[in-house]
Amino acid sequence: MTVHRDFVIVGSGIAGLRAALALADAGRVLVLTKAEPLDSNTGYAQGGIAVALGADDSPDLHAADTLAAGDGLCDEAAVRVLVEEGPRYARELVAWGTRFDTDAEGRLAFGREAAHSVRRVLHARDATGREIARALWARVSAIPSIEVQAAHRVVDLIVRDGRCAGVRVLGDDGTVETIEARATLLATGGAGQVFQETTNPAIATGDGVALAYRAGVRVADLEFVQFHPTALKLAGAPRFLLSEALRGEGARLINQRDEPFMTRYDAAGDLAPRDVVARGIEREAAATGGPIFLTLAHLDAAFVRARFPTIAEACAQAGLDLARDRIPVGPAAHYVMGGIETDVWGRTSLPGLFAAGEVACTGVHGANRLASNSLLEGLVFGARAGDAMHGPERPAVLRSSETVAIDEPPGATGPVALEAEDVRALMWRSVGLFRDRPGLDEAIVALDRAFGAFRATLAAGEVRTAADWRFGSLVTVGRLVAHAARRREESRGGHFRTDFPVRDDVHWKVHVAERLQPQPDTAAPLQRR
Numbered sequence: 046m047t048v049h050r051d052f053v054i055v056g057s058g059i060a061g062l063r064a065a066l067a068l069a070d071a072g073r074v075l076v077l078t079k080a081e082p083l084d085s086n087t088g089y090a091q092g093g094i095a096v097a098l099g100a101d102d103s104p105d106l107h108a109a110d111t112l113a114a115g116d117g118l119c120d121e122a123a124v125r126v127l128v129e130e131g132p133r134y135a136r137e138l139v140a141w142g143t144r145f146d147t148d149a150e151g152r153l154a155f156g157r158e159a160a161h162s163v164r165r166v167l168h169a170r171d172a173t174g175r176e177i178a179r180a181l182w183a184r185v186s187a188i189p190s191i192e193v194q195a196a197h198r199v200v201d202l203i204v205r206d207g208r209c210a211g212v213r214v215l216g217d218d219g220t221v222e223t224i225e226a227r228a229t230l231l232a233t234g235g236a237g238q239v240f241q242e243t244t245n246p247a248i249a250t251g252d253g254v255a256l257a258y259r260a261g262v263r264v265a266d267l268e269f270v271q272f273h274p275t276a277l278k279l280a281g282a283p284r285f286l287l288s289e290a291l292r293g294e295g296a297r298l299i300n301q302r303d304e305p306f307m308t309r310y311d312a313a314g315d316l317a318p319r320d321v322v323a324r325g326i327e328r329e330a331a332a333t334g335g336p337i338f339l340t341l342a343h344l345d346a347a348f349v350r351a352r353f354p355t356i357a358e359a360c361a362q363a364g365l366d367l368a369r370d371r372i373p374v375g376p377a378a379h380y381v382m383g384g385i386e387t388d389v390w391g392r393t394s395l396p397g398l399f400a401a402g403e404v405a406c407t408g409v410h411g412a413n414r415l416a417s418n419s420l421l422e423g424l425v426f427g428a429r430a431g432d433a434m435h436g437p438e439r440p441a442v443l444r445s446s447e448t449v450a451i452d453e454p455p456g457a458t459g460p461v462a463l464e465a466e467d468v469r470a471l472m473w474r475s476v477g478l479f480r481d482r483p484g485l486d487e488a489i490v491a492l493d494r495a496f497g498a499f500r501a502t503l504a505a506g507e508v509r510t511a512a513d514w515r516f517g518s519l520v521t522v523g524r525l526v527a528h529a530a531r532r533r534e535e536s537r538g539g540h541f542r543t544d545f546p547v548r549d550d551v552h553w554k555v556h557v558a559e560r561l562q563p564q565p566d567t568a569a570p571l572q573r574r
């Protein structure tokens with residue numbers, strides 16, 4: 046079945062919903078999500094949204110902190126858009142009913158997070174993303190021109206006459222639909238699930254990057270993955286995020302002997318950039334042979350429980366008192382800085398296709414994202430992509446200095462040697478916090494083979510179930526991350542090579558984009574389950 050809409054948006058997180066609102070008066074908008082509408086990384090965001098609205102703050106200061114965190118690889122023009130337009134869009138969120146925390150006088154309260162030089166993080170206790178999503182969803186639901194279809198997984202982009210003409214969708218009931226639209230936005234979020242240890246929910250399998258890559262669209266900077274230092278680390282339990290705002294409010298990292306240790310690894314101590322803290326934790330654990338903890342026992346217990354109710358509840362469910370106990374922590378994959386390469390209007394290398402939010406690589410995060418800048422990115426660039434989708438069509442102005450095509454792996458027809466869980470374990474082991482050439486080589490051999498086998502199965506029309514598509518996304522994105530990580534022989538931001546531990550601006554102050562060889566006009570065949 047084929048249906049027609051003016052605009053199709055894939056994803057109902059902050060970027061997708063904000064884009065939908067920008068398009069509300071421009072035609073019929075269809076928002077597709079593979080899960081429930083509020084099931085997204087956005088709904089999990091705890092700490093808050095960074096925005097230069099405080100009396101002691103300015104867009105210049107916010108830009109300086111963003112550029113410093115990005116470790117020499119931010120796109121400065123994109124950063125200026127983010128920090129200068131951020132305040133306007135954040136005020137709009139407040140006007141639309143988002144209830145951020147306020148001080149005793151009713152003024153917006155700003156939280157502090159690592160690598161921010163001032164308090165600038167608007168928050169709604171420790172469930173900021175849920176509150177923003179609630180407000181956006183309430184607004185979207187009231188607009189008749191915006192239709193939302195849950196449980197609809199986009200599995201292919203339709204490319205016709207060199208432009209994106211829409212998407213192909215697999216419903217949870219096994220039905221297959223084609224949706225044609227004059228502009229398509231990918232707002233599919235992150236890819237944390239590519240790694241065994243992750244703070245991300247199940248939806249974050251990198252589908253947008255995989256869809257775009259298969260359609261010959263440029264993707265860039267995928268070696269830059271942010272590993273959050275403090276996820277709750279309990280055997281057999283998912284890695285629940287313990288927000289950086291905890292350390293912003295005074296929580297300390299300690300080793301098993303109760304010693305604070307982070308100043309041994311960086312002068313900024315517990316508030317050093319995330320990648321530095323994450324590696325510090327791993328090194329300290331290796332040096333002391335024991336677990337690492339977060340402690341808030343020296344803080345006022347009533348304040349801790351009131352400021353972090355969601356985290357306190359998650360700890361309580363694990364039998365831990367956030368305000369009193371030592372909380373075991375470890376790093377976990379959290380955010381992918383790279384993605385589908387876009388300009389500052391969300392345009393991609395394929396006309397008719399836009400990308401915004403975590404799936405996009407606007408260049409605002411460079412090699413490492415400043416905490417709480419991603420909700421802001423989704424908000425600002427979601428709105429801008431929506432504006433561009435109904436404006437006059439212009440070609441994207443993309444930044445990468447180099448575009449490469451990874452060699453096509455031979456199409457393997459035998460059984461795929463890897464299962465989804467093997468891919469995730471391999472990525473964590475060999476393409477995680479500490480990378481080196483032998484480990485990356487080993488990972489690439491396995492991932493190339495699995496990717497080749499997946500494409501062969503796809504060409505044969507044998508990729509049918511949601512689990513098949515999930516596997517395809519994990520393998521496609523994992524392989525792209527591994528190749529990019531092997532190529533970049535330096536350490537910068539979230540990318541750390543033990544065999545090239547130093548930043549090398551002479552050779553590597555560049556963005557590298559990859560693309561698959563141009564694809565034929567028709568998408569791969571898809572069969573009903």
Ligand SMILES: Cc1cc2nc3c(=O)[nH]c(=O)nc-3n(C[C@H](O)[C@H](O)[C@H](O)COP(=O)(O)OP(=O)(O)OC[C@H]3O[C@@H](n4cnc5c(N)ncnc54)[C@H](O)[C@@H]3O)c2cc1C
Nearest residue numbers: 056057058059060079086087092093199234402403417420
């Ligand atoms: C635990 C946690 C805490 C965080 N805390 C913060 C924070 O405090 N501040 C901050 O700035 N950032 C934070 N982040 C990051 C931030 O939440 C995300 O980067 C941001 O919300 C991404 O928004 P998005 O709109 O791009 O994608 P998402 O919110 O992830 O939405 C993606 C949407 O795409 C849909 N989708 C995916 N694939 C398909 C497909 N194939 N077909 C159809 N639909 C699809 C999903 O179902 C979902 O609706 C946090 C992330 C996590 C995981």
